[in-house]
Amino acid sequence: MKRLGEIKHAGETYIIYAAKADLSTEAYRSNPCLWRHFCQLVENHYLSTRRITFYANKLHLTISKLERLCKQQSGLSPSNFLLRRTLMEAEHLLQDTGMPLKEISYHLGFAQQSHFTQYFRHYKGISPGEFRKHMATVIHQDHHQ
16 A cells, blocks of 8 residues: 555656646646646645645645646636635535534634634625525525426
């Protein structure tokens, strides 16, 4: 098993360095391996960190190069890409689970429920509790039509 882990790490390292070889040209912007690696990192770590430096360091990129890659591939900055992923998870948990808001807050990496509520309200224009009630009403109406 240790050998398999070494092979996996070597493969990941190769992908990063192969991608870095293109960084001196504009080709890195459309490098699908680098983009997929960024997306996988986001999926694996967005609950624990939303710091862009973390992702740039993992990819061996400067923040500005990560920003260009992200803008080229998604039209979003890395911060907004992470924001959307976090909000998507929040919406899923609010709509499809009965998890208490406090648990959702902690699951999403917020130290306090009030921070999550402020974050959600700031970006969605509605509190998490109001969102949950609204979605329950919409789903209930859809089932009775």
